[in-house]
Amino acid sequence: MAEEKGKKMKRSEANTVGSTNASKTASPAARPAGAAAKASEGSLNLQNLEVFYDKFRAVNNVSLNIEPKKVTALIGPSGCGKSTLLRALNRMHETIPNATVKGTITLDGIDVYGPLVDPVRVRRVIGMVFQKPNPFPTMSIFGNVASGLRLAGASSKGEIAGIVEESLKKAALWNEVKDKLNEPGTSLSGGQQQRLCIARAIAVRPEVILMDEPCSALDPIATLKIEELIRELRTEYTIVIVTHNMQQASRVSDSTAFFSMGEDRGGYLVESGLTPQIFTAPTQQLTEDYVAGRFG
Numbered sequence: 001m002a003e004e005k006g007k008k009m010k011r012s013e014a015n016t017v018g019s020t021n022a023s024k025t026a027s028p029a030a031r032p033a034g035a036a037a038k039a040s041e042g043s044l045n046l047q048n049l050e051v052f053y054d055k056f057r058a059v060n061n062v063s064l065n066i067e068p069k070k071v072t073a074l075i076g077p078s079g080c081g082k083s084t085l086l087r088a089l090n091r092m093h094e095t096i097p098n099a100t101v102k103g104t105i106t107l108d109g110i111d112v113y114g115p116l117v118d119p120v121r122v123r124r125v126i127g128m129v130f131q132k133p134n135p136f137p138t139m140s141i142f143g144n145v146a147s148g149l150r151l152a153g154a155s156s157k158g159e160i161a162g163i164v165e166e167s168l169k170k171a172a173l174w175n176e177v178k179d180k181l182n183e184p185g186t187s188l189s190g191g192q193q194q195r196l197c198i199a200r201a202i203a204v205r206p207e208v209i210l211m212d213e214p215c216s217a218l219d220p221i222a223t224l225k226i227e228e229l230i231r232e233l234r235t236e237y238t239i240v241i242v243t244h245n246m247q248q249a250s251r252v253s254d255s256t257a258f259f260s261m262g263e264d265r266g267g268y269l270v271e272s273g274l275t276p277q278i279f280t281a282p283t284q285q286l287t288e289d290y291v292a293g294r295f296g
């Protein structure tokens with residue numbers, strides 16, 4: 001075990017997710033702002049993951065492979081730890097004072113929690129879109145999308161404008177906003193704001209995009225637009241989406257992981273597999289009951 005840890009640290013030092021010397025490496029965080037991830041990049045592996053709030057274990061011993069350039073849906077009843085697990089994937093939980101993580105998470109074989117890894121860079125490589133659209137309130141549409149670019153290495157105005165346009169196009173928002181880029185991000189409709197947040201995440205060239213119930217605040221038409229967008233984005237990004245909507249999970253995802261809660265309220269992984277299998281031929285009765293809407 002000690003040797004194992006040692007190996008991990010050496011790898012982290014040589015080629016980490018967002019390590020402080022990343023500019024000398026091939027790590028995703030060192031990728032120039034204009035360069036896309038390779039086809040095989042964006043594979044997440046969770047080994048014996050546990051997440052605690054003080055002593056309460058909200059996520060219990062989860063081991064899961066998340067395939068690159070695919071959509072993985074996380075489903076399960078309220079309180080089973082889906083958001084908690086999602087936040088652990090890009091170290092976002094570190095912003096919650098009493099939250100701690102045990103176990104291993106790797107991105108393309110590199111320990112996300114390696115000792116030299118910069119959590120801010122991890123959050124750029126593994127971006128996140130929240131339930132409620134959250135454009136930066138003081139920033140324009142352009143400013144929202146450009147906000148992370150300088151940090152990611154983009155320097156010239158022309159380069160930044162090009163990436164903003166490309167990101168808004170990829171987020172299927174360009175045609176609706178190209179004539180009003182200087183208006184506040186908050187002036188857009190809810191569905192447009194969510195696509196703006198997706199454009200903001202895309203602009204810094206992530207490998208993975210985490211989405212926590214990204215459509216739950218949206219009307220059905222805006223929801224369909226986001227679903228269509230998710231299907232398009234999966235050619236370039238690994239997407240992990242939490243959803244309570246079973247139809248949505250079956251429409252957008254390639255794989256599904258079903259979570260439930262134990263008697264101690266700790267969330268655990270019941271089973272995972274290709275989405276058609278989980279929805280039509282799950283191996284566990286609990287999964288069958290949940291996807292059939294019998295509880296949750």
Ligand SMILES: Nc1ncnc2c1ncn2[C@@H]1O[C@H](COP(=O)(O)OP(=O)(O)OP(=O)(O)O)[C@@H](O)[C@H]1O
Binds near residue numbers: 058077078082084
């Ligand atoms: N900041 C926190 N401090 C303490 N406990 C928390 C905190 N956030 C979540 N929890 C607890 O952790 C457990 C998992 O919560 P989490 O929000 O991850 O569930 P979820 O599956 O995303 O639920 P939902 O479907 O309702 O969004 C719950 O018991 C919750 O009360």
Ligand SMILES: [Mg+2]
Binds near residue numbers: 082083084212
């Ligand atoms: Mg949640």
